[in-house]
Amino acid sequence: MHQLTLAEIARGLADKKFSSEELTKALLARIAQLDPQLNSFISLTEELALSQAKAADARRANGENGALLGAPIAHKDLFCTQGIRTSCGSKMLDNFKAPYDATVVAKLAAAGAVTLGKTNMDEFAMGSANESSYYGAVKNPWNLEHVPGGSSGGSAAAVAARLLPAATGTDTGGSIRQPAALTNLTGLKPTYGRVSRWGMIAYASSLDQGGPLARTAEDCAILLQGMAGFDPNDSTSIDEPVPDYSASLNGSLQGLRIGVPKEYFSAGLDPRIAELIHNSVKELEKLGAVVKEISLPNMQHAIPAYYVIAPAEASSNLSRFDGVRFGHRCESPVNLEDLYKRSRGEGFGAEVQRRIMVGAYALSAGYYDAYYLKAQKIRRLIKNDFMAAFNEVDIILGPTTPNPAWKLGAKNSDPVAAYLEDVYTITANLAGLPGLSMPAGFVDGLPVGVQLLAPYFQEGRLLNVAHQYQLNTDWHTRTPTGF
Ligand code: GLN
Numbered sequence: 001m002h003q004l005t006l007a008e009i010a011r012g013l014a015d016k017k018f019s020s021e022e023l024t025k026a027l028l029a030r031i032a033q034l035d036p037q038l039n040s041f042i043s044l045t046e047e048l049a050l051s052q053a054k055a056a057d058a059r060r061a062n063g064e065n066g067a068l069l070g071a072p073i074a075h076k077d078l079f080c081t082q083g084i085r086t087s088c089g090s091k092m093l094d095n096f097k098a099p100y101d102a103t104v105v106a107k108l109a110a111a112g113a114v115t116l117g118k119t120n121m122d123e124f125a126m127g128s129a130n131e132s133s134y135y136g137a138v139k140n141p142w143n144l145e146h147v148p149g150g151s152s153g154g155s156a157a158a159v160a161a162r163l164l165p166a167a168t169g170t171d172t173g174g175s176i177r178q179p180a181a182l183t184n185l186t187g188l189k190p191t192y193g194r195v196s197r198w199g200m201i202a203y204a205s206s207l208d209q210g211g212p213l214a215r216t217a218e219d220c221a222i223l224l225q226g227m228a229g230f231d232p233n234d235s236t237s238i239d240e241p242v243p244d245y246s247a248s249l250n251g252s253l254q255g256l257r258i259g260v261p262k263e264y265f266s267a268g269l270d271p272r273i274a275e276l277i278h279n280s281v282k283e284l285e286k287l288g289a290v291v292k293e294i295s296l297p298n299m300q301h302a303i304p305a306y307y308v309i310a311p312a313e314a315s316s317n318l319s320r321f322d323g324v325r326f327g328h329r330c331e332s333p334v335n336l337e338d339l340y341k342r343s344r345g346e347g348f349g350a351e352v353q354r355r356i357m358v359g360a361y362a363l364s365a366g367y368y369d370a371y372y373l374k375a376q377k378i379r380r381l382i383k384n385d386f387m388a389a390f391n392e393v394d395i396i397l398g399p400t401t402p403n404p405a406w407k408l409g410a411k412n413s414d415p416v417a418a419y420l421e422d423v424y425t426i427t428a429n430l431a432g433l434p435g436l437s438m439p440a441g442f443v444d445g446l447p448v449g450v451q452l453l454a455p456y457f458q459e460g461r462l463l464n465v466a467h468q469y470q471l472n473t474d475w476h477t478r479t480p481t482g483f
Helices: 006-014 022-037 044-061 103-110 155-161 177-184 217-227 271-287 297-318 336-347 348-364 370-394 415-420 424-431 459-472
Strands: 041-044 071-077 114-117 164-170 187-190 212-214 257-261 288-293 397-401 433-445 446-453
Touching: 006 022, 006 044, 006 297, 006 424, 022 071, 022 114, 022 155, 041 155, 044 114, 044 257, 071 103, 071 155, 103 114, 103 217, 114 155, 155 164, 155 177, 155 212, 164 217, 164 433, 177 187, 177 433, 177 446, 187 459, 212 217, 217 433, 217 459, 257 271, 257 370, 271 288, 271 397, 271 433, 271 446, 271 459, 288 370, 297 348, 297 370, 297 415, 297 424, 336 424, 348 370, 370 424, 397 459, 433 459, 446 459
Parallel strands: 071 114, 071 164, 257 288, 257 397
Antiparallel strands: 041 114, 164 212, 187 212, 187 433, 397 446, 433 446
């Protein structure tokens, strides 16, 4: 049963081949058996899952239907879940039980999805390897000595290992697409404002966006359908109707204009990945797409701009964790300053502290203009590059990451080396555009992803291209040995 996709589960439940309760029990048993190797969950929610599964079975017995009704999923542990620990991968929130559900959690629960647990992640979503988690690193099911990517590494590893069919993630600079690429999944970062951020613990508010991780584009369409939509509780949520994503999957690719930026193929990209990307282009050409070289001239400035803006916003967002109202508090503080210093010093890990310091520095008087304001100007130039490109093409295609998954610990002593791995993903966040990563082949037995970017609110186009590609390739069906 663990090999079933969300689409297959919906059919199986509708045809009464199995119940949601049976499926939920089978997957919980599989998690108990296999997750100790991976560490992909921070919390399991067995009781909640079984009661949601029984409720979904009862709704189906009453004639209700729905693609997510009775479907097992998990949430990245930064989506608030009422009465359940929401740790954000941090010691700071190890004891935090959210008093309410995030909009995404509430919407998916209302659609009948079954929550199996909360997945491991980089602390406060800062990282690309899932090694900064207070709860320990997550292992890549394709090779347990390698990282699964981050920051949604727990969601990715769990889905890739067939512990469950799909999970939520968030993407501030690539944290859905990059772990999807590194574990052979399909992951979608929606347009900024498409999915509510209410109850999603903030890292960098102008960049953060929730989205689905699954094995197929078809399943991403199903999960996104349950997540997307206007939310009056999120002032950046956009009041646009949500299209039927599953209905968009079957469009023809005849005449689709694909732009391949020449800047993507510079030094730094593993040549074996470049070859796989060219193969995926050829595959799409066979389906009728027309390929054109384009240019994104300001791409070289993206990493420096992102690593000013994201820490700046993080330093502000994380100021609320001060040991006073919730979260970790140090033992016997002697005064208020001591309380702040020690609570934050003990509660936050090294990477989070580094980002807070960088962000506070970039925002400080005298440096604001030189760093933060300049980064915002670069952000606009990057957006303008995309706008110009989308006058000429319908989709932009390239690698998701410059390298396959690296070995655990390999980049621990050099944070900048890890930041450089984000080169292809962060531009979509800076511009607010939707992006998708899908499986494109393997290098040394490790998965490689191809990234597609589209204009605002064209998630349906991304899913359409990915689905047509997946009907004609079988990379996404490969299962890691041992799982
Ligand atoms: N790797 C990037 C960072 O560390 C992106 C993380 C994310 O998207 N949450 O900031």
